[in-house]
Amino acid sequence: MRDGARTHEPSVARVRVLAPGLFTTVQDEGRPSHRHIGVPLGGALDQLAYRAANRLAGNRGDAAVLEVTGAGPRLAFEAPAALAICGADFAVHVDGEPLPTQRPVWLAEGAVLEIRQVRRGFRAYLAIRGGFAGDALLGSRSAIPRYGLGEKLAPGDDLVYVPGPPNPPAGFRAVGPRAAVAPFQVGGWLDQVEDEMAVVRVVRGEQADWFDGEAWRAFLERTWQVGPQSDRMGLRLRGEPLAAPSRQLASEPVVPGSIQVPPDGLPIVLMRECQTTGGYPKVATVISADLDKLAQLRPGSQLRFVEVSLEEAIRLRRVHHRLARAWLRFVGERARRAWGDSEGGD
């Protein structure tokens, strides 16, 4: 990220990090093929919001973005920028003016973008046209600071990007002197953020049989709360503990969504940045169609689990994949029209 050496080139510009926010990192799809050497999948926790942010910024593929958590950064742009913020609903301001999100945004040279407190959900994605420049490690830009894979944003960091168009595209509405936004926003995806009680679908886990029927019913019937120690590795749940099995498990591979029950009986829902193996028994596995939803839960959020069959989980995965692809294509076409890009297709 500290990539100042390249900024003398005329075709690149810098974003200066004035304040880093609670926990802001560069993310993309993660590293699905390095788990055999112990590297977590990682990547943007809400993959759909990450992809939508890229489409809205005018990117055809998925470029590296900033993942913003809870309270976002303050960023100064030294050149015009084409970008989008998509995901959780944050209070965003440009030069003090409230800026609507979930849509294409144009910033002028010198604009200061401030992503303040989150109002709904927990994580949002700031995508910029052309992506933030930097080197991929093991095929990905996704930061995992504890393993030396990138750092979280720090004050004074510079992010390098390709400047956006010098003027706002036709049809954009001015927001203060140095920003303009497209006249549409993407709807729908924030509907998955259930404010009162998130309902998360699961299939039985690899060690579900180790729990007695009582514990399984309790797992499904109880209301759980996301604990304060939760992070990109896992959601530590609070509630009435389950009776944990006493049997020892030889460490084995896990997946994001695996729900481990350590001896204290309080479930841990593994997230995309989880370890690749684990030795706690797993009571259930969140279906992949609901993983993005988990990314929008914050400490204090309530959730409960509903069982579906494996066949249903696989069917839902395929449906989710198809719908997401179609929706992203639609968002991408709409955004490219708004940016005034002539080329079609995706």
Place this chain on the structure above:
Amino acid sequence: MIEDKVRLEFMGDQALLLRLEDDVSVETGEALDKLLSLRAALAREMRGVDGIEDITLGYRSIAIYVRLEDVSPGDLLARARRAIGSARDARASLPQAARVTLPVVYGGAYGPDLDEVAQRAGLAPEDVIRLHQRAVYRVAMIGFSPGFAYLIGLPDVLRVPRRQTPRARVEQGSVGIAGFQTGVYSFATPGGWQIIGRTPVRLFDVRRQPASLLAPGDEVRFQAIAEEEYDARWGAYT
């Protein structure tokens, strides 16, 4: 026959797990031999199949990470069954294992639990060091953190339970013992293993190829070095 010893199960909709029956021994390396044969057969069977992301080992299981929108569950299961049927249950059929020797400073600040391990084992600390060095270990699996190798082959007498209270930070390179396992912390992380020494060798370096020094099946030895040598060799990748 391997076939009688393997069960197939899905891990949610993200992976297929091949699990060896409970009577296959992890500690003797029997499970590892079977898993390495199975993995080789799976790699052959899955080659070129769209949607296969990775194949990883646990102590008695193999996970095939898969995008089930790109490959059907039926096709995946059929391929896995064919692989199980064709896996050769013989260590002789496996490729030659890599041999790695890790230098270790035992005891002192580098191995704060050496005395406790010695006490629990009813040995002098020097005997713990001697026995830990003399054994030949095999990498059973990589997990916990990038490049962290779980090693089997620890002498019975050195088997001590993990610490009552895990440490908030175990330094990178720390050599630990937990039950039948020994291993090296590839990164500074929280950890509960009994720490008897530290190696200056880096087990994981993202800028090297391969990034992980060790892989399942590799043979590992430990060799005691003096503290002065630690600094000279720090960060080496052997």
